[in-house]
Amino acid sequence: MRVLLSTYGTRGDVEPLVALAARLRALGAAVRMCAPPDEEFAKRLAGIGVPLVPVGPPLRELMRGRTLPSATDLARYRNELVETQFDTFPAAFDDCDVVVAAGLGQVAARSVAETAGISYVYVSYAAVHLPSPHHAPPPRPGWPEPEATDNRTLWALDAQNVNAQFGEALNRHRAALGLPLVNNVRDHILTDHPWLAADPVLGSWRETPGLDVVQAGAWTLPDERPLPGELARFLDAGSPPIYVGFGSMSPAEGIGGMAVEAIRAQGHRVLVSRGWADLDLVDDGDDCFAIGEVNHQNLFGKVAAVVHHGGAGTTLTAARAGVPQVVIPLQLSDNPYWAGRVAALGLGAALDSPTTTVESLGIALKIALSPETRACAKSVGSRLCTGGAEVAARWLLDESR
Structure with a gap:
């Protein structure tokens, strides 16, 4: 064959x-x-x-x-x-x-x-x-x-x-x-x-x-790769961070920075995936860490939430990990669809990319990190094939x- x-x-x-x-x-x-x-x-x-x-x-x-x-x-x-x-x-x-x-x-x-x-x-x-x-x-x-x-x-x-x-x-x-x-x-x-x-x-x-x-x-x-040593040490150094990444896509100007600001404003550490856009959102603060390509199957179970663009692979991997999501979809292909599914299933919150602000991101994060959303994400994750x-x-x- x-x-x-x-x-x-x-x-x-x-x-x-x-x-x-x-x-x-x-x-x-x-x-x-x-x-x-x-x-x-x-x-x-x-x-x-x-x-x-x-x-x-x-x-x-x-x-x-x-x-x-x-x-x-x-x-x-x-x-x-x-x-x-x-x-x-x-x-x-x-x-x-x-x-x-x-x-x-x-x-x-x-x-x-x-x-x-x-x-x-x-x-x-x-x-x-x-x-x-x-x-x-x-x-x-x-x-x-x-x-x-x-x-x-x-x-x-x-x-x-x-x-x-x-x-x-x-x-x-x-x-x-x-x-x-x-x-x-x-x-x-x-x-x-x-x-x-x-x-x-x-x-x-x-x-x-x-x-x-x-x-x-x-x-x-299945991905069995271990996480890089520096990343593992960052994860161990404090409370679970919130992941921000847009995969192969380039977010609208300022979206990545808004996400980092909104996460920090709520007292959470930040993990930034550079992706194809080569995001450079990390300053000298020890609460923010940048990564390249890593094993998301291993990583997502160790973060508090995943902020992303609504790609099919990222949505699925986060859902399987039972972790809440905030989706800022690009108006492209299936991104809005997966954003809608995340919201409809109670796995987190979805935003409209052109109108996203630090304030709206803050509200979305509170929804995603609520006990109800956390419980729903774990329940749905246990049912995925x-x-x-x-x-x-x-x-x-x-x-x-």
Whole structure:
């Protein structure tokens, strides 16, 4: 069994496929992965014995700025990525039995799989990415903001936007390959039988006519790495600190500093994760400590709360640790969705990033650190699953036999 995994995105997009790849290899499958050519992804894959097929420009360079690229630049990046995929995928898919594509940006994957005569599976990491009358589409930077409020209308407009961005390029390549043209690019990419790699307690799918979604749970690997010595000593030197980090994203100007100020104002120590934004929020005070990439599975059980951007991986790891959360979501992808889930489940508080202040952060922290929220976070954390990648790997092997 030979499996090709493909995504283009930040660490939150790559890590679930890393977990699936590790489980597939343990079950005897051969695996390779198409992903951005960032060095950290290459090292991560090499560590589990999976070859990287680099596709597109490095992601970290695109994410460095405090703001996203302009709508014009985003459209150009997306179009260039489609051309790169149609150039790169045929050789990458060669001799594979199945391809698993993650993310709406995998525009060429299904067409190349059709041409090669191999199975195609689409996976989403959050229910909000799949069309349903139960929720609105996620924010898609660079595309027109709809004025409608009805979810069905919003999803119809979303399909129009996807067609406007990718329709011409996709159908041009499909015609060259002798394949029938596509009139709904989004639904073509998603298929009518997508997989959902999200914990059913934290982010369940509500049944929707016309879409047969299978949910195996979130795809993660256990992380056994010890914490760095300096970090361990900081944790031991006082009461549990509050973690602040925005992962692969760059928060709006001033948000990180506001978080540190609000935490200190309530008498708590602060742990700042630099992340891809390379946050530099630490002064000479001994109540604040900065870290690079560390084992969050190990760390989050040792902090009082987690302040973050609403990434799927951070939300899940904090929830599994049973620690309260304060989410300041970027208006991007599934960040607002996970912020809403944290608030709805009573795991903490969610803020609106553009209007966040030191005062609103202080109120959110009081909610998150209340005895009621702490108890709820521990209760929900005890109910979350850990075997999603194993389940999905076995499904994939069974479906492809």
